[in-house]
Amino acid sequence: MGDVILKVEGITKTFPGVTALDDVSFDIRSGEVHALVGENGAGKSTLMKVLAGLHKPDAGEIIYQGAPTQVAGPLDARRKGILLIHQELSLSPELSVAENIYLGAWPTNRFGVLKKRELRRHAASALDALGCGFGPDTRVGTLSVAMQQMVEIARAEAFNANVVIFDEPTASLTDTEKDQLFQTIRGLKARGVGIVYISHKMNEIFDITDRITVLRDGQVQGTVDTAETDLNQVTRMMIGRTLDTYFIRAKAEFGAEVLRVEGLSKAGVFRDVGFSVREGEVLGLYGLVGAGRSEVVETVFGVRKADSGKLYWKGGEIALPSPRQSIDMGMALVPESRKEQGLVLMMGGRENTSLPHLGLFSSVSIMNRPKELAVFEKYRSALSIKTTGPDQAVSQLSGGNQQKFVLAKWLCADPKLIILDEPTRGIDVGSKSAIHELIADLAQKGLAVIVISSEMPEVLGVSHRVLAMSEGAIVAEFEGDAMTEENLIDAVSHHRDDAAA
Template sequence: MNAFDLKSPILSLVEITKKFPGVIALNKVNFDVRAGEVHALLGENGAGKSTLMKVLAGKHQPNGGKIILGGEEQVFENPKQAKKSGIVLIHQEQSLVPGLSVAENIFLGSLPKKWGNRVDWKTLHAESTKILQRLKCSFSSRDLVSGLSIAKKQMVEIARALVFTPKVVVFDEPTASLTDHEKPVLYDIINTLREQGVAIVYISHRMDEIFHLSQRISVLRDGEYNGTLDTVDTNEDEVTRLMIGRSLELDHASKPKEFGENMLEVRHLTVDGVFEDVSFHVRKGEIVGMYGLVGAGRSEVAETLFGLRRPSAGDILLEGKVEHITSSHEAVARGIALVPEDRKDQGLILGMNCRDNMTLAGLRTVSSMGFMRAGTEKAVYDKYQQAMKIKTPGWRQKVGNLSGGNQQKIVIGKWLHTHPKLLILDEPTRGIDVGSKAEIHALIKELARSGYAVLVISSDMPEVLGVSNRIIAMYDGKVTAEFDGDSVTEDALVQAITGQYVSGSSEPEHQATA
């Protein structure tokens, strides 16, 4: 326990209320955090967590309530005022400028200057390099953000917070895009900030992180405060009940067991410099998990199947026929659908309403002679909104205003409307709460029972173990092993995705054939 664990909070949010058109996002919510404390803020997607923190950071103006910082009431009209007062928000939705360098993004709005009000580029890159070294980043301060992976962009977001001397730092799903190598670095940074007396608000759906890092846990439910617990005195089941009103258990027994012929067969697929000699198959009615660390080549395999990358060698077979897929349009025409890892940038148009996003991948089915048929569009939206229990005030709601879980359901519904034969889901529950995650897992299993061939790419071991009939492990651009989803051990999986698996081990069902 450190010297900053005091009873009186450094920050208090008192009866905060925030209304949007058609919805009360926050209803008299109370929350506080102490200096040197990690206070976890939990709740389902749409519970109001991110909205509450955006009110704190000056991005949203509350309709009622008070913000008290250091004993004084504050009114933040914009993020710049909040940051100047010591409030730093590390966004779940990355807010970087792709066309600028890493250094320019880190110091955006506060670039070091020299004589004549010119940017001091030498100081800018020197200071940025220090921060990147502290975060153990492998990329340069001069690299363009547009060329970075999602995980590396998240590290740039975190680096921004370290430029200032903050009083309160809000981490909103900070590890959703980080690799297992990067997470311990983040934990060290958080502990260092605690030792310096910084108050940490930590939002995450990962219970292991919450119980590892936090001292207290507060729960929001449907925009209202639902209680605070001392971390040492509670458990995952109690926290889950506070969040969703019931306990959750992953139902391994509900996985489909009957499979048809091969829907997809991949033979010796290679993209030079990205992955090589990848072979596997997915049968009708089967869920195949593809597991590995970020950078193992999993997403790149999916992009190649979907026509976004050209293979250097190898074959892709659909229902036994070799296909040469050179574009996403050809992939869709052949019955392949891809739910991408980054739903906000690649899966949705955030400024467009829910109905129009739902029908985006199948415009020909809802149009006639170049004109959209509003009634048909609405019928498609209603079908999938009801089937997947998408929570929204109505079809006119902009999809950018929905929670992460409901956004993901919109993306899945969009592709189901194309009636695919092969459904590829890349990190289908990234940044999604436990309740929505369970619903999406149930949906994946139901789709497989309906005859879909499903390929699930995930970095979440419990997810892969919970939904997959078979698991393909990848490391450094290669398939290292194939496992039976019901009998594989966690140790065997870890060895396979870290390059430690030895051919001939008795644990895998069989080593993947080349």
């Protein structure tokens, strides 16, 4: 491991209502792979965006190659030798590989005519250095995701990058593709490039990285050598909030079965998924991002189509429903993405709350505004939502308050089953514990609840029973004393190792 090439010191970044980064310091040495880990919302992506010049920090310094540096933007970062490889690739599918590698920095003559030969030659040598199986003239849109990622990595060669930041690079790769990627990363490392590796996947992190820096709630929890630590220690550093958060679990008094799923499959997404949930029960569904959790519940709810599978509602078999039928039966889905799937942002709380139940809030198709207002007020005070009024656009509210409106819009019709997909992602601690209390409360009242979360303490803390999901299949089920972090991690990671072997 070589000298420090990039160092951040005391970086602080606040957004309205949230401190995303709080006095963060860490460094990257040349020829190392440095993992950046933390739960969702810990500040990894904000830190990454600061490094790539997409965010300006409020305080702190970036010291690059020994001198304080201002990064003006992604192109500036790239020119300086800092390359960010995003989860969502920043490529133009219709352009060629060569053009994408040098996007924004094409060689031209004085009249703006491209020097195509030069461009192609440079791109070809970058591709050769990586050992890519495609040429510089290939249209990027025809490449697989893994190959497209190689195009982005080729930018590191092309721009002689000193630092390359990978953000969840294996999220949509097969295992073979992952191995190839790791080889590439090792190649970069051997050439003295400093690599930042952001991932949720612990086995990968222990596989490829040299040091691990853990972030939690915007603060650095520590940096450790990978060789001298273990999964347990890192996980504890990541979640370590057993001290400041405690979960209330509803009393385990279960009624009749509400929903049973059998053999639900969708090619390439999930396979042979089966589970059931009873009245008064909180069923946890744990899995890493990309395991197929959201896809399963969205299929059950009817937003997605399945290839095969059976659904039983209150004991009777039903056809896979449409969302409308699901809602009318008494199913509710608090979706993963609040802003894209959960709310109509330009509408107020009143209209968002009644949107799934227009039939209940109307007679002969005329909206019953007093009823809407009454329900709005009821949930505003019950969930203590901070809003100036029923028609304040929800886009103006904080994440926590937005999420409460998503809950209100489903609770107001007294569902029998409520599915919560990452219900506390990206919201403040206060709202989090309010939502945890609410989950217990709902189960106590006899609702069946399914909670999806990639936060282990949350899923363990609120559930009566936990299913572990990995790569589109349910791989284990835990109940009672068996519900421990170790077991859950084992189930998810061993399965992955088995699949890889």
